[in-house]
Amino acid sequence: MHLSSITHQGFQEAYRGLSLQSHFQPIVSLSHQRVIGYEALVRSSANARSVPPVQLFQLASSLNEELQLDSQVRALHLQNYAAQSSHGQWLFINVNPETATQDLANPHHLWSQLAECGLRPQQVVIEILEKRFRDEGLLHDVVAFYKQLGFLVAIDDFGAGESNFNRIWRIEPDIVKLDRSNILQAESKPQVRRILPRLIALIRETGALTLIEGVETREQAMIAMETEVDLLQGFYLARPEAGFLAQDETLLETIHHxxxxxxRSSQEFDNGYVLWRNRFGERMQRAAQHLSHSGNLRNACKPLMAEDRTLRCYLLDRRGVQQGEAILQPSNLTANEQRFTPLLDSSGACWSRRSYFRRAMAVPGRVHFSRPYMSATDGDLCMTLSLGFFSNLGQQAVICLDLLADQLLSASA
Structure with missing residues (x-):
């Protein structure tokens, strides 16, 4: 590789009158509380005028020239990374389908680029933009190829365009980078914010680390913290910069904060749950005692239904089968009632698969709270309080109270 110059900002290359530089954006592990890698990004300029990467590659007059430019940029990133004093972090490099195909056909070229810089594959994460691979077979072969050589592989921009879990299951990447659109939607839509932690958990069950990119504000960073994501990247933490890499004390302070x-937020939220458990807990206990003596659900539920957040109160037997109709709160009937008419009558329904039933049966005498979920009765977002007790017939039973989750969560916040 011919390096045109070296400055205080590292090695530079020249292409069609442009100066090419490597900029590096930190990627942090939230659990380790430190930078564990850097994504290499090309920056080009001429006469103090910057040229976006997309426009840079549009200057190539042919596919062959584009491949040569991409190889030149990759070599530049590897050289600048190798010049750093510490190699304790991964180097993330983007690879397009055309370059990946070329690597498949000529792995010696890739090996020679690494050898020239004195690097090992284990130090490099190959970032693959999943949606650019139209050929499923090629995507699978490319991921297997890089992993066999010892590289780590990251799927980039997951959750955008045509991304799907089928590909993740099949190709088994080491890291899945969630597209910025995920965190933006979570910021504006409460339902996405609730679902995002489960999406992260599901990806992790495939055996991949998870990374949320494009985090630009404190609010977005806090949402990411809720998800238990492994890695984080974005302007809120640090912008891409040229020059040699170093652990930024300001960045480390940001992670600590x-x-x-x-x-603190988790403790406040938990305290909110405790307050609501205490608020309803005594009345749930009294309702269970009333049922154990009289068996009259309507009279037992009256103190519970006095709350404006309640949706319904119902009784389950030891098999999880609902005994009779639920006691409804008329003031909370919503437009969903008409749309979900076939589901409204839940008498005789079996709720044994629900976690709130299983927990109440396993630990009777204690009030349990479910996570927010969409009710299969009316389509409302609700949370269920459940309490296991012994009925007047000596059989174990569970009394349940459904609450409007949006109101409950907003009141706990």
Missing amino acids: LHENSL
């Missing part, structure tokens, strides 16, 4: 704020 995120943990402190996340712990």
Whole structure:
């Protein structure tokens, strides 16, 4: 590789009158509280005028020239990374389908680029933009190829365009980078914010680390903290910069503050749950005692239904089968009632698969709270309080109270 110059900002290359530089954006592990990698990004300029990467590659007059330019940029990133004093972090490099195909056909070229810089594959994460691979077979072969050589592989921009879990299951990447659109939607839509932690958990069950990119504000960073994501990247933490890499003390302080704020927020949320458990707990206990003596659900539920957040109260037997109709709160009937008419009558329904039933049966005498979920009765977002007790016939039973989750969560916040 011919390096045109070296400055205080590292090695530079020249292409069609442009100066090419490597900029590096830190990627942090929230649990380790430190930078564990850097994504290499090309920056080009001429006469103090910057040229976006997309326009840079549009200057190539042919596919062959584009491949040569991409190879030149990759070599530049590897050289600048190799010049750093510490190689304790991964180098993330983007690879397009055309370059990946070329690597498949000529792996010696890739090996020679690494050898020239004195690097090992284990130090490099190959970032693959999943949606650019139209050929499923090629995507699978490319991921297997890089992993066999010892590289780590990251799927980029997951959750955008045509991304799907089928590909993740099949190709088994080491890291899945969630597209910025995920965190933006979570910021504006409460339902996405609730679902995002489960999406992260599901990806992790495939055996991949998870990374949320494009985090630009404190609010977005706090949402990311809620998800238990492994890695984080974005302007809120650090912008891409040229030059040699170093652990930024300001960045480390930002990570520490995120943990402190996340712990405080979690404690406040838990305290909110405790307040609501205490508020309803005594009445749930009294309702269970009333049922154990009289068996009259309507009279037992009256104190519970006095709350404006309640949806319904119902009784389950030891098999999880609902005994009779639920006692409804008329003031909370919503437009969903008409749309979900076939589901409204839940008498005789079996709720044994629900976690709130299983927990109440396993630990009777204690009030349990479910996570927010969409009710299969009316389509409302609700949370269920459940309490296991012994009925007047000596059989174990569970009394349940459904609450409007949006109101409950907003009141706990």
